[in-house]
Amino acid sequence: MSVSQTSPRQLRLGLFVQALGHHVGGWRADGAQGSPTDIDWFTWIAKTAEQGKFDMFFVGDALATSVHRLPSTMSRLEPLTLLSALAVQTRHIGLAATASTTFDEPFHLARALCSVDHISGGRMAWNVVTSFSADAARNFSREDLPSHADRYEVAREFLDVAFKLWDGWEEGAIVRDKHSGQYSDESKIHPANHKGKHFQVQGPLNIARSPQGRPVIIEAGSSPAGQQLAAQTAEVVFTAAASLEEGQAFYRSQKQFVRDAGRNPDHLLILPGVMPIVGRTREQAQAVWDQLNELVDIDNGIEQLSARFGTDMRAYPLDGPVPEIAATEGSQSRVKLLTELAARENLTLRQLAAVAAGSRGHRVVVGTAQDIADDFQQWLEQGGADGFNIMPAVLPEQLQLFVELVIPELQRRGLFRDEYQYSTLRENLGLPPVTDNFAAVAALASEKE
Template sequence: MAVTQLPKRQLRLGLFVQALGHHVGGWRADDAQGSPTDIEWFTWIAKTAEKGLFDMFFVGDALATSVHRLPSTMSRLEPLTLLSALAVQTTHIGLAATASTTFDQPFHLARALSSVDHISHGRCAWNVVTSFSNDAAKNFSRSDLPNHAERYEMAREFLDVSFKLWEGWQPGAIVKNKVTGQYSDEDKIQAANHKGRFFQVQGPLNIARSPQGRPVIIEAGSSPAGQQLAAQTAEVVFTAAASLDEGQAFYRSQKRFVQEAGRNPDHLLILPGVMPIVGRTREEAMATWHQLNEWVDIDNGIEQLSTRFGVDVSHYPLDEPLPEIEVAEAGQSRVKLLLDLAKRDNLTLRQLAAVAAGSRGHRVIIGTAQDIADDFQQWLEQEGADGFNIMPAVLPNQLALFVELVIPELQRRGLFRTEYQFTTLRQNLGLPTPEMNFSNVSPLNTHKE
């Protein structure tokens, strides 16, 4: 297995993109710009992140909306369509998108992801999610979601089928010999012939082997089922941790699961989400943070908590600690994070709603480039993370400041690259080319059309 070696313990950085910034009030800033459906705006974001040598540009997704959603997510472009457009506007940065295993089909999604990988010359990644919204289910002819355990069983089988489809095209399958007239080697194109509980897929995929072997697999579930699935199938894990202790505990746990699954723990990268509030001085950073919090709509925060918990919390007193409540199983990991944070810091419901609305439970770092680099270095060296998924609170200002101030400080410390070394996302992340498991696939039954 060929592995691209990068200098030991360098940070990996993803840019988690919300078109109007991650803070719920960020769009109200005087210098805030952008639109969730403007390709020129996303192109600027992607090119700015590429200037900053980020590993990847990442967009999330949801399959339902409402007037209570964040301004960035109420209306938005379909992610793979967006990545295809950005693929021809960028050269080096990885392009990652969320897609659900609950409401798609393996053949369709494997083909679409492979297409983006070809268009980008090997820079595609898939953030695998199982979805947690009953509103999404109602948009796909269902009255509600499958239960948590069944969604993860479905996700595992979905990934198995996708891997079979991608592995069905071996290297060298396209011969293109003009002298002999042989275009392809049919022995190197193999069917999936998958028959499982949830999916029956013949194959082969009707697109040649991905430039990376297959797109990089990202997962974000922190529940026990999510961690087990990631241990078996993921190469990058997005997570949330409110403190270094929590980050280290998750890091140790997830790496142990990977080793128990028979994989090299170094072949799975853990990137917690973090919202840096960057200032040229600490006072400037704090002023930005305080201004953002003045724009938090507590009613919106209560609505977000109620959606996350699956319980209406609007009738509880706002200025008293959140009482013990039984929450729905959907979105378990983020619910646990918010509940643990409320308990640890003795937050009132109003304070927890502000956190949910402002950073959605992710960690916030407020300070200068040196302050942020100190924090990142500590997490990296003390094994709380392999890097971070950066969540700019306000665009364009906070992304521009991060690239202008923080990236050079990380480079000065030898913690981050000074140039892209390779052509594919997998190589730049230092991840191995996937092993071809031909026991998964079957010889192709050839026939003339």
């Protein structure tokens, strides 16, 4: 592979945290450790990632026990509770939590996110999801999910309300003038007065403006509705791409959506998920990958595919082709990725189940630190990504090897920071500051009345 040894840009790296590792069989591997409810374990992961100068520690979430009963998803700490604890154990790394716009309220969530941004000194991010599990709906007194389109409509209004609440506190609203006895400037604290189709929220938020102005907004939808919402509101996009060509196509498409929304495309970072299998030699890395694949339970993989595709895949021959199944109201973008992967590589249903179960549908890179750095550099320089969401297959080994071997190689090439430069996540990601825009929000609201 031909890549230059310097790059005008640097990679952004998130650590996608699963307490037992991302590979479905990783918890069974030799030397695997971890507990999904042990705060000391999560603290070790966060501090190790901070040692490696990662941009953020990202926690996924779901509001129902996984239908395929994966060990890492059956029991998990609530993300904001977890990140509140980690905020006081770390100093630089960003802290990103998943929270659903379908099953929460804007005032409550905006307040909670702002609280953790204060606790962490400006390192909070919100991964905005609309949820796709009917089981989650039944945990919130609903018989079923709203349609895909309706969920995104709600999400857009939810974000509108959250932005109004965060922006309702101007800079300088807290005066603390002991001589005059004035603690706050009431003229700089504004109610949201939101009256929309789905939410009616008075405000103002009962917590002062956060260090970042707003938490960093992350989204992951790759459907047209998801891309459109991200173009309007997101600052980081998580995605999945099986090849550089797929990554480039999504990158071009999402950046164009951003331009069409009137935003600077450099103000939205695209981070595909990737599972690096790191070895000191290629042979060692391949041996790790081979061992992990032997630990995959195909029945479990078929259950995962069934959940993704919205149909019982056990009805089809395991060693036959992957059936053509129409997309459902569930995880549309991931179904498309898996279907295209199976067609491109001529995979049987059994093979696709193993890949989907093992890597959770994300790309796998097997090799040395040099191999992985070559791959990352190619994606960065050839318009496939602004960085990556790293998914260690097995913990602690694969995270330790990534920090020990891959990070220094990326630093040697000038592709990654040597030290954190700033105090907030927004600054470290190179994102623009959130200006005091209450006046603009108020003007827009007046136009709609």
